[in-house]
Amino acid sequence: MDSYQYLIIGGGIAGVTAAETIREQDPDATIGIVSHEAYPLYSRVLLPSHLKRKIPREKLFLRTGDDFIANRIELRLQETVTAIDAKRREVTLRNGATLGYAKLLIASGGRVKPWGRPEDESVIYRLQTLDDADRLFDALGSIKNPLVIGSSFISLEFLEIFLLNGLTPGLLMRDEHFFASYLEKIGGELMRAHFQRHHITLYEHDEVAQVRRAAPGSSQIGTQEGRARIDLTVLTKKQQVIPCDALAVGVGIERNLAFIDRSNILRGNVGIRVNEFLETGQESIYAAGDVAEVLDPVTGTYRATGNWTSAFLEGKHAGLNMSGMRVPFTNIPSYSITNLGMQITVVGECLPTADLPKGDADTIVRVDTDKNEYERLFLVEGSLRGAVLINRFKDRAHLIRLIETHQKLDAYQDRLSSFQFDITTIPVI
Numbered sequence: 353m354d355s356y357q358y359l360i361i362g363g364g365i366a367g368v369t370a371a372e373t374i375r376e377q378d379p380d381a382t383i384g385i386v387s388h389e390a391y392p393l394y395s396r397v398l399l400p401s402h403l404k405r406k407i408p409r410e411k412l413f414l415r416t417g418d419d420f421i422a423n424r425i426e427l428r429l430q431e432t433v434t435a436i437d438a439k440r441r442e443v444t445l446r447n448g449a450t451l452g453y454a455k456l457l458i459a460s461g462g463r464v465k466p467w468g469r470p471e472d473e474s475v476i477y478r479l480q481t482l483d484d485a486d487r488l489f490d491a492l493g494s495i496k497n498p499l500v501i502g503s504s505f506i507s508l509e510f511l512e513i514f515l516l517n518g519l520t521p522g523l524l525m526r527d528e529h530f531f532a533s534y535l536e537k538i539g540g541e542l543m544r545a546h547f548q549r550h551h552i553t554l555y556e557h558d559e560v561a562q563v564r565r566a567a568p569g570s571s572q573i574g575t576q577e578g579r580a581r582i583d584l585t586v587l588t589k590k591q592q593v594i595p596c597d598a599l600a601v602g603v604g605i606e607r608n609l610a611f612i613d614r615s616n617i618l619r620g621n622v623g624i625r626v627n628e629f630l631e632t633g634q635e636s637i638y639a640a641g642d643v644a645e646v647l648d649p650v651t652g653t654y655r656a657t658g659n660w661t662s663a664f665l666e667g668k669h670a671g672l673n674m675s676g677m678r679v680p681f682t683n684i685p686s687y688s689i690t691n692l693g694m695q696i697t698v699v700g701e702c703l704p705t706a707d708l709p710k711g712d713a714d715t716i717v718r719v720d721t722d723k724n725e726y727e728r729l730f731l732v733e734g735s736l737r738g739a740v741l742i743n744r745f746k747d748r749a750h751l752i753r754l755i756e757t758h759q760k761l762d763a764y765q766d767r768l769s770s771f772q773f774d775i776t777t778i779p780v781i
């Protein structure tokens with residue numbers, strides 16, 4: 353049985369950063385990474401840019417196999433952990449082998465939530481992995497009429513990918529408007545106008561009820577550039593009939609953690625619960641990146657994030673703590689996207705409206721429709737917890753400082769609802 357002083361599940365940014373941090377701290381340790389995917393570290397963040405034909409595929413890669421060899425980190429590609437035995441300090445792989453560890457990091461990220469029927473797989477596109485991106489890249493020449501499903505950052509990426517490839521997609525979402533968990537009605541209206549400016553046909557507050565294909569041999573089946581193109585009809589719950597030939601699914605992710613099922617590792621709402629030192633509570637087992645739900649020691653809440661910088665920083669902290677240091681992780685997460693000329697940023701915790709604790713939580717909306725600018729501030733007990741910014745990136749850094757310092761904003765409450773008041777003039781104490 354192979355055994356490592358440090359074993360890491362997942363070869364994404366969190367896992368690789370942890371491994372490299374451990375190597376810096378501990379030059380002689382044995383380090384192994386088990387990675388389900390077939391490639392050394394690449395940038396998920398840049399996958400959309402590749403599909404928008406802005407960067408070539410080779411620019412996606414952030415490490416080569418030789419980098420791992422030089423660092424004496426054993427990268428075990430295309431191997432998958434199926435179980436953890438914390439008592440024996442072993443993990444089991446899908447191929448039946450077991451690996452021993454002294455310290456274990458779970459950095460297994462997430463995957464697209466299940467969607468659609470298996471028989472429709474050939475017309476369903478996801479965008480989580482390089483394999484997903486390769487498949488869509490190959491299909492872009494033959495897709496003519498794509499339908500994007502869901503109201504997520506990845507849906508925004510799909511829309512721009514299709515438009516920049518000369519295709520006009522439709523957009524179908526379950527919610528009453530885009531990003532309903534972040535934006536209220538006015539923000540929803542801004543997004544609606546944005547999509548309409550780009551001639552995207554919107555199907556709101558609706559869901560796919562059935563996907564129908566043209567019968568084999570019918571004239572509806574065409575070919576383009578050698579690839580079969582299958583005409584589809586989506587029937588929705590509201591009885592709309594949407595013709596399309598590809599379904600691009602952006603319905604959010606679920607965390608890869610089935611392999612903890614028979615262990616005592618604690619699950620939170622979506623991921624693995626860890627304290628501010630990235631410890632799971634099971635001896636010598638840590639978690640970091642998208643799969644982790646990290647305790648914010650100040651608010652006492654657990655936060656699951658899905659962003660690159662947080663995954664990198666958590667990987668760094670996990671590596672330091674696994675090597676014997678005691679460095680608490682604190683970070684205000686921030687995610688930004690520029691989509692078809694619209695800049696959207698989410699910082700901190702923007703709790704879906706229904707999840708806000710009643711009485712002590714509030715949101716304040718500031719909007720300038722002429723300039724297409726919008727902010728929604730999420731306050732809990734008078735302090736800023738999070739914010740959604742549309743075309744207001746300039747406020748981001750100051751808002752992060754206000755969130756970090758838990759500043760009470762009661763004295764400014766009356767002025768906050770207008771952009772006339774410059775929020776960056778609130779002193780950070």
Ligand SMILES: Cc1cc2nc3c(=O)[nH]c(=O)nc-3n(C[C@H](O)[C@H](O)[C@H](O)COP(=O)(O)OP(=O)(O)OC[C@H]3O[C@@H](n4cnc5c(N)ncnc54)[C@H](O)[C@@H]3O)c2cc1C
Binds near residue numbers: 608
């Ligand atoms: C298309 C796209 C665009 C994005 N754009 C942005 C952006 O603009 N800004 C931003 O901040 N974030 C963005 N993100 C999110 C960001 O990429 C993620 O938050 C980040 O990659 C998470 O890193 P991670 O290391 O935690 O997990 P991952 O990158 O998901 O890596 C986890 C790895 O573990 C492997 N694994 C899972 N289970 C097992 C197992 N049982 N055994 C072995 N290996 C396993 C997985 O296959 C995967 O390779 C984007 C994500 C996507 C998909």
